[in-house]
Every structure is written in structure tokens, then in C-alpha cells.
Amino acid sequence: MTATKGYAAQAADQPLAPFTFERRALRPHDVQIEIMYCGVCHSDLHTARNEWGGTVYPCIPGHEIVGRITNVGSEVTKFKVGELTGVGCLVDSCRECSNCQQGLEQYCEVGNTWTYNSPDPVDGTNTYGGYSKQIVVDQDFVLLISDRLPLEGVAPLLCAGITTYSPLRHWKVGKGHKVAVLGLGGLGHMAVKFAASFGAEVTMLSTSPSKEEDARRLGASHFALTKDPAQVKALTNQFDFIVNTVSAPHDYNMYLKMLKTSGTMICVGVPPEPSKIIGGYLIGNRRSVGGSLIGGLPETQEMLDYCAEHNIVSDVEVIDMSYINEAYERMLKGDVRYRFVIDMASL
Template sequence: MSKIPAYAAASAKAPLAPFSIERREPGPRDVLIDILYCGVCHSDIHQARDEWGGSIFPMVPGHEIVGRVAAVGAQVGKYKVGDTVGVGCFVDSCRQCEQCRAGEEQYCSEGMTGTYNSRERADGAPTYGGYASRITVDEDYVLRIPDGIPLERAAPLLCAGITTYSPLRHYGLKAGDKLAVVGLGGLGHMAVKFGVAMGAEVTVLSTSESKRQDALALGAHAFAATRDKDTFKRLAGSFDFIIDSVSAPHDYNAYLSLLRTDGTMVLLGVPEEPAPVAAFSLIMQRRKLGGSLIGGIRETQEMLDFCAEHGIASDVEVIDIRQINEAYERMLKGDVHYRFVIDNGTLSAAA
């Protein structure tokens, strides 16, 4: 074990502050990673403030991790010292269930082991995330960052990227389809980029007219403000797919009305309260309502390679770790375009 600097929440009411954690020395199949950048996900706030319940404190958040391999175990064959790698939302799973064998570890029947706010399968110790200088991870849960993606802009791909890429692939988006993206935040801006790269005609739907220019700059073909009630009448039956990235309360039925016959709406956001869905919203045009959770290791690597091939990366604002509490407050106000990323090199000065 070695002690390293980190930032942690001591309790649900405490701001994040300097903290020391222990990382295990690499076992035979482990990769030790010097963390260069870590993205800041909205779920970090939910968990650090125990808004979903069951949080483990002290907590070191962070599951959008990019770094370089510092050491490898004797049996590691996929990576070598100096490789640029990433770690996403989970660091282990049962490896035996149907979902794990299919490469869908995020749906592990025993529950995936989260990169943070979870417990190690071997000894029950809490897992600590990427707001730290180093992390040790089994090689099977490490990802290769392709050349050509700026490392700070690669970090959010490990959550925001795969969260939007996976449903577009799984539900079969194809060139020429009409895709609506609801919400233009950390998830929504990636959905726009992927949709355009996959050949879809992309429309951004947002409550904020101020997002129009941003949407078009990201490559969207059209924009519609949903505070205008005429929008839902004008666009009724227009889309093959809707990616809904919004976690604020909103009317799913109104958005379902925008789907064509056999259209699909996929939920990625998690509103605090359940939202009613009327049967007729689905029945009348044989519409489908689905959900999606991140992606497995294989698909996440596919997504990273797709990004390198198509010149896709997240739009980010890089921050000093000492700005993390301010960043949380700004995120709650929607004041970020479109993802904060921590420069982990600032941890030494903050300790």
C-alpha cells in the first residue's frame, strides 16, 4: 500500500477537501496509473451529497480518468509503462454472469464495482475515484486512449461519451435517421457529436433559446426551443430517435409525441421523481421508450476508437483541484460548457 494525495468529501454536508488515501501495489494483473485528468460528472455531486442514498464516506469521487501507466503486474499483457490509458465508471464485476460474459459488465447481475463509492470484491474496502494522483486497476477494466484525442478532452468520454454512444448503437441509429437530442449539457453535447458523425439529421431540443448558437456550432442541423408550445405541434411525428439527457422534471409524453411510428425515445437523465407515461403515448404509433446505462469495456473501447477516427472529443473547461467546490456550484447552475475536467497535476500544490 502507498499513500497518495486526493480530494474527498468527509460527509454529505462537507465540501471536498485535501485527503490522503491508500492505493494497493499492483498485483499480477493490475495496472498502476498516474492520473493526469479526471472529468467532473453530475453524478459526482449526487453521490458526494448522498442524494441517491447509501454513500460511503469519506468519498473520493471521479470516474472519468485519463493517465499514464506507471507500473504493471507480472501477468499484464495489454499495457506497458508509458501507455496512455483510461478508467471509466467501474473497475470490476463478477465476470461470470450472462451480462459480463457478453461484454455488458455495467449490467452485471451481482452489480458492477464502481470506480468510487463502492466496495472492492476481494476485501470489501471502499473504492476511491479519480480525484487523486494515482489509481490501481485490473487490466481488464482499463481502456486504451487512442492517439489524436487531447487527453483533457478524452476524460469525459469515459462517462458522458459512452453514455450517449451506447444507446445510439444499441437502438440502431443509422445514416439518414432524424435524431432529437433533449438537453444540451455534458451528455447532450456528446449525443449531438455522435449523431452527426453517424450520419443522422440532428435537432437539439432545449428550454433555453440561448443554446441555439451552441447547438449549431456543435454540428446540429436544427434547434427548437421547447418553452414555445408551438414547437410540439410543429414537430409532432418528426423523429426516428430521441435521446433524452435531462434530469430535471419534464413531461415524457410531450416528447414521445414527437416520434414517428416505431420511433424510439431513450432516457439517460434521472429526474428526482418518477414521471408518468400515458399508455396512449406509446400505443398509438407503436413507439418505444427505453433506457441505457453507460457501456461495457468492449463498447467503451469501440467508442474511443470511433472518436479518434472521427475527430470527436468533449468540450471542456480545465480546472485546478482547488476549484472543485466552485465547479460543483457552477454545474448546478448550468454554468459549464460542457464538462469540467480536473488537472490532477494540481493535487501536489493543494495537499
């Protein structure tokens, strides 16, 4: 066991604060990672404040982790001390079900182990995330990071990046496709970057006219203000795909009408309440609604390698660990472009 410093929520109505705890001793296939940067995901806030239910306290969030290996278990073969590595949303799965066998650990049929607020399959203890100085993870759930990119910009790729990369690859989005991205936030800005990089013609759909300049800088060819009925009407039957990143309540039907025949709306945001869909908008034009959850380990490594080759990182604001509660409040206001990343040297 190793004593470790972190930041934890002790209850849903309490701010995150310094917390000392113990990381497990290395198991044979474990690597120990000194955390250098950790991205701040909206899921961290939801979990810390128990907005989804089921939070076990104390809770240490953080699943966009980049760091350097400081120690390895006796049977580790994939990594060595000193290598730059990353840890995303998963730290274990059953590894035997059909999905795990296909490298789709995010859809483990038995139940995967999340990086934080999840029972460890070996000893049952609650997992603690990346708002800490170090982490211990099985080598099969660790990713190799290139040193060719700024590490603070790489960290959000472990969640925001793979959450948008995976569905774009699954639906084979590329040259010749017209793609709309709904919502320009942590997920949306990565969806624009990837879709444009894959050769698609990208339109940004937003309620904020102030985001047009950023959308075009990120790779969007067009911008539409969804508060303008005339602009919305002009987009009827225009898109092969819509990547819907919005987690706030909104009208899916308004956007379904923007899809061409056989078009698909890909949902990666999770609104807090059920959404009503008019069946005629699907049936009349053979439209579809799909969803996607992060990516498996092989695909996440593929994404990291692609980003290193094409110089793609997240747009980030680096913060000190002590600023995390202010960062949460700013996230709620949409006041970040486009991901907070904690410099763990500040802890």
C-alpha cells in the same frame, strides 16, 4: 500500499477537501496509473452529497480518468509502463454471468464494482475515484487511449461519451434517421456530436435559446425551443429517436408525441422522481421508451477508437483541483459548456 493525495468529501454537508490515503498494493493483474485528467460528472456531486443515499465517507469521486501507466502487476499482459490509458465508471464485475460474457459488464447480474463508493470484491474496502494522483485497477477494466487527441477532452468520453454512444449504436442510429436530442449539457452535447457523425439529421430540443449557436456548431441541423408551444406542436410525429438526457423533472408525454410511428425515446438522464407516461401515446403509434447505462468495456474501447479516428472529444473547461467546490455550484446552475475537467497536475 502507496500513499496518495486526493480530494474527498468527509460528509454530505461538507465541501471536498485535501485527503491523504493509501492505494492498494499491485495484485498480479493490476496496473498503476498516474492520473493526468479527471472529468467532473453530475454523479460525482450526487454521490459526494449523498443525494442518492448509500454514500460511504470519506468519498473520493471521479470516473472519467485519463493517465499514464507507471507500474504493472506480475501477470499483466495487456499493457506496459508508459502507455496512455483510461478508466471509466467500472473497475470490476463478476465476469461470469451472461451479460459479462457478452461484454456488457455495466449490466452484471451479480453486481459490478464502481470506480468509487463501491466495495472492492477482493478485500471489501471502499473504492476511491479519480480526484487523486493515482489509481490501481485490474487490467481488464483499463482502456487504451490514443495520443492523437487532447487528453483533457478525452476524459469525459469515459462517461458522458459512452453513455450516449452506446444507445445510438444499440438502436443502430444513422443515415436516414431524424434524431432529437433533449437537453444540451454534458451528455447532450456528446449525443449531438455522435448522432451527427453517424449520419443522422439532428434537432436540438432546449429551453435555452442561447444554446442554439452551440447546438449548430456541435452538429445539429435544427433547433427547437421547447418553451414555445407553436414550435412544440410543429414537431408532432417528427422523430425516429429522441435521446433524452434530462435529469430534472419533466413531462415525458410532451416529447413522446414528437415520435413517429415506431419511434423510440432513449432515456439516459435520471430524474429524481417517477415519471408518468400516458399509455395511449405509446399504443396509438407503437412508440417505445428505452433506457441505457454507459457501456461495457469492449464498446467503450470501440468508442475511444472511433473518436480518435473521427477527431471527436468533449467540449471542456479545465480547472484546478482546488476549484472543485465552485465547479459543483456552477454545475447546479448549468454554468458549464459542457464538462469540467480537473488537471491533476494542480493537486
